[in-house]
Amino acid sequence: MTGRLTIMRQKTTLALVALAFVLPATTTLAQSAAASRTRAHVEFLASEKLEGREAGSAGERLAAEYLASELARLGARPLPGRTDMFLPFEFTAGSRDGGSRVTVGGRTFAERTDVQALSFSDDADVSGAVVFAGYGLVVPESQNFGYDSYAALDVKDKIVVVLRYFPEDADEKTRAILARYSDLRYKAMAARQRGARAILVATGPRSPNAGQVVPMTFDTALAGSGIPAASISGAVADALFATAKPLRDVQQELDSGNPHVAGFELPGVTVRLRTSVVRERHTARNVVAYLPATAPVPPAAKPFVAIGAHYDHLGRGDRGNSLASKDEAGGIHHGADDNASGTAAVLAIAETLAQSPQPRRRHLLMAFWSAEEIGLVGSNAFTASPPVPIDQIAAYFNFDMVGRMQNNRLVVQATGTSPAWARLLERANVAAGFDLVTQADPYQPTDVTNFHAAGVASLAFFTGSHPDYHKPTDTAAKINYEDLDRVAAFAATLVRAVSEMDEPPQFTKVDQPTTRGTIAGVRVTTGTIPDYATEVKGLLLSGVVGGGPADRAGLMKGDVIVEIAGKTIANVYDYTYALELLRADQPVKVVFLRNGERRETELTPAARR
C-alpha cells in the first residue's frame, strides 16, 4: 500500500493521515508451514536477498523472475501476442532541481534557498514582464462561488507571481472552498491556460513557512506539466515588489478573502527564469500472465477475470516514504505484509483455480504490479495502455496488505463499483465466516483506484494497518498465514463465481465525495492515526504520532474524536475537511469519547511543510 501524501492522481485522504502506526504488535498464530499455500512465497519475497523489492532495483528484478517462474509452474501463459510475462514501463523515481535561477532586474538568485523548480515544472529559459495574480486561485464557475484571481488581469506571455496557499483571514466557508483549488499544480494549470509564460510561487510573510521555497515534492510524472514553475524565497519576492507596495501589505488585503481585491502588473520589473528539473528515470516491470479458460466463455463476453497485487516495496526506504525510526533507517524494508502477502494471495488463488477440476468459463489474468509504492505507477501503466482490452476484463480483485488479520476482520473495499458485489460477498462469507467490513469507496491508496478509473468492477481486500507499516520490521515472521490462506480461499470462491457468471458484473462509477477534504488544502497536522478498519461515528484512533499534537493533547489509541474546533466529526472525511480550516499553533478544542465517556482536550496543530 502506498503511503504517499502526494502522487500523480487524485488520492483519497486515507493516505494523508496514515503516516505512522502505533498499534500494539499482533499475536502471530502458530501454524504449520507445510499446510500453507502462501507462507513460502511470503518468506522468499520478504527475505534479505530481495532487499525490499524497490521498483527498478535488483531485488525487484529477482522478485519478478520468481513470480514468472511460479506462474509458469501453474501452467500460466504470457498474454496473447506476448512472448514473456514481463511488461516493462518507465517511471520517475525522484526529482531534484538541476540548477534553476531567477534574475530580477540586474540581480540573479541561484541558491536553492532562493529559487527551486516545482517538481512538475517544464525545463525552460524564459523572460518577460511580471504580473502579480494574488493567490492565483480560480474557482470553477460550476461551484457558484465567484473567485478568480485572473478576472481583471491579462497575463498572456507574462510571468505570473502568485502566493502559496489561500487567503489567511477569510471566513471559514470561503477558506473551505478556496482550499480545494490551492494545489500548486492546479494554480500552474490556471496560469498556463491564460497564456502565462511561467509561474513563480512565493510563500507570503503572513503564511506558514513564510518566505521559504516549496520543498521539491516527490512526483512520479515523466515530464513537466507544460509550464515552467518555480518557488521563490522572501528575498526574491522583495526584489520583485521593490517598486510596488510591500508584499506583506499586499497579502494582508488579499487575506480578507474579498474576491474583488485584484492583482496587478509589477511596474518596470522584468524577470528571467531558468528552470531545470532532473528526473531520475528507471524501468520497472509488471508481471502479467493468464490461465486460459477451460470451458466455453459465455457469449456475453468480458472473457477475463483479473486478480492482482503489487510486489514492489520500499527497498531501504530512501525515497522518502519510509516510516522507519532513526535507528532503523536505511535497513531493508521487508514488506512482508506490504505486499508479499497480497502477492502470495494471488499465487495461492491461481494455484487453487489451476488445480481445481471444475471448468473455468473465463480466463484468469494474474498481475503483479511494480512501482505501486511511489504512486500506483505500474497498474497505471497497465490500465493506460492495456495489453488486453480493458473492457474484456469482467472484474478486478486487488490484494494489498492481507497478511495481518486481527479479530477475524476482513475489509473489502470498492464494493460500490458493482451492484453484484454485496450478494456475492454475503453468499461466499456464510461459509468463510469473516467479520466483513465493506467500504463502497474505490478511491483507496492502492492499485484498485486505477481499475475503477478504467471502468472495471473491482474489489480490494485489506486486513488493516499495524505498527510495522512501512518499516523494516514488516517481516515474514509477523504474518498470520492461517488467515492469509483463508483470505485467498475466500477470494478464490469469489473469482470462481465471477468466472461462472453469464453476464459480467455491472460496473458502477463511484463519485468521490464532494465534502471530502483534499491534501492541497491541508496545511497542518494533528498527528492522529485513524483506524480505517473499524467504522464508528467519529474518528477512531488506532494510534497517535509520538510527540505529535494529538499525543501532546493526551489523545490515545481507542479514542474517538467526535468534534474538533466546533465541527462535528462523523468520519475521516469530515476530519480532513475540518483540518483544512485549522491553523498551525492555534489551539482548538477537541471533543472525544474514551470508553464511551465524553471528554475534552485542547490540541495545537503543527504546520505541515
Add this chain to the structure above:
Amino acid sequence: MPSFTRGFLAPALLASVTAAAQAPAQFQESDFLSRARRLTVEGRRAGEGYWSPDGQRLVFQSEREPGNPFYQIYALDFATGETKRISPGYGKTTCSFFRPRTDEILFASTHHDPRSKELQKEELDFRASGKERRYAWDYDPEFEIYTLAEKTGRYTRLTNARGYDAEGSYSPDGQWIAFSSNRDAYNRTLGAAEQKQLEIDPSYFAEIYIMRADGSDQRRLTRVAGYDGGPFFSPDGTRIIWRRFDEKGLIADVWTMKLDGTDARQITDFGAMSWAPYIHPSGQYLLFASNKLGFENFEVFMVDIDGRKEPVRITYADGFDGLPVPSPDGRRLAWTSSRGGGREGQIFLAEWNHERALAALTAAPNRGQTAVTRRTGI
C-alpha cells in the same frame, strides 16, 4: 437507529431517558461471544434473524431489492450460503418465524393492500427528498399474519382483524402462535382522548394474543395500557415471554406469563427500554436488549429466568445491538447490530459460550432493593 417491530417503539425516540450510571465493566464481549462476524451484507438493512429448528437456516427481514424500501422476508441457508425471498416481494413485511416440524414460515405482511406499490413509491420519493422520518415504524393497520408453505409456495392468511397484527412466533410444538395486535383500537368506538392517542402512537393499543396455527381460536392475553409486543414461547412451551412498555412508551420491561395470560411476572427493572427478550434453549436464562447505558446505545444483556440477579452485559459496541436469538443448540447467537457502520443494522453471528454465561449469572449479585417481588421458577 434501526427500526424493528418486535420491540422498538419509535415515538419514544423523540423523548429522552436518563441513562443509568454505567457500572464498572466486569466482562468483555469475548467472554461470551467468540468469532463474532457480520452475516448479512447485501442491502441497506437487515434484522430479526430467527433460526430454523434444525439450526441450518435463518429467516430474517431485509431491505435489499430495488423498488421496495420496506422489509421483505428472506431465509439464508448456512450450508450453501444461498438466500431466498420468502415473502411476496411487495408491500411491507416483518417478523418471521419457522414453524417447527413443517415447511411453513410465518411473517406479517401488507401485500394484500392494493396501495402497496403506491406506498413503496411514496417512501422512495420521500427518501429521495432527503428528509428523515420521525417514526421508525408506522404500525400499518393492514399488517396481517401469513404463512408460506415452502413446498407448494402457497401463502395462507391467518388473521383478518383490522389493525396491526404482527410479531408472531410459534410454540415449540408448532401448534400455537403468539402475536401482538392493536385490533382493540379498531373494533370499538374510541373516546376523543383515545382517538388522539391512536393517531400519535397506535402501538399504545397493542396487546398479546395467541391463536392456533391455523388462525382459529384467537384469544387476548393482556389488558394493560401501553404497547405489549414481541411474544415468544418458553422452550418448554408453558409460558410466554414478552416486553411491556409503559403508557408513555418510554420504559419497557421483560415479562412472562402463562399461556392463558395469568401469572404475569416482571423480569427486568432497569428503568430503561428493555425489550426483545428471547429465552436460551437451556431455559435457564434469557437474553434481551436495553438502552440503560445511553438512549441510542442498545446493548444485549442476559438475566436468569426469574430475574433474581443483576443482568449481565453481553455486547460492547457503540450504536445498536439487540434482538438476540440463540440457536436451537444454544451454542450460537444471532443478533442485529449497527456495529458494521452506519445507522442501519445488519445481522451478526457469534459462537455463544453457554458455560461462561451460566457462571457469570451465578456470580452476578442479587438484584437491589428496587427489584419487584416475584415467586419461584417458571
